[in-house]
Amino acid sequence: MSYRLSLKQISAVIIVLKIGHLFFLILKIIYYSTNPPDFALNQELFIIMSAGFLAQLIDGTLGMAYGVSCSTLLLTFGLSPVVASASVHTAEVFTTGVSGLSHLFCRM
Numbered sequence: 001m002s003y004r005l006s007l008k009q010i011s012a013v014i015i016v017l018k019i020g021h022l023f024f025l026i027l028k029i030i031y032y033s034t035n036p037p038d039f040a041l042n043q044e045l046f047i048i049m050s051a052g053f054l055a056q057l058i059d060g061t062l063g064m065a066y067g068v069s070c071s072t073l074l075l076t077f078g079l080s081p082v083v084a085s086a087s088v089h090t091a092e093v094f095t096t097g098v099s100g101l102s103h104l105f106c107r108m
Helices: 007-034 043-062 066-076 081-107
Strands: none
Touching: 007 081, 043 066, 043 081, 066 081
8 A cells, every 4th residue: 555645734734733743832932931930041052052963964975974973063163972872862852853854755
């Protein structure tokens, strides 16, 4: 059984997910306006973001090696191997999902 997804169906799913995400963010803003969080942005977040950006540049030019380059950069910056592995795998879940949708659409 072959089921083909149309561009409208894929777009509808993406729009529903974005609306859900926006609704979630609005609820979080309302919640945090009455209960301020106990955390603050620290330097570690920006280190992880910069390592991911550099690794994505490498992956975009070569077409591979995101996990290797991002893990190496995160370990070089002093993050524990557990945090580095979790960060890389979380990012790869989303990038692989988008890539899969792209290939599915191009296959049609």
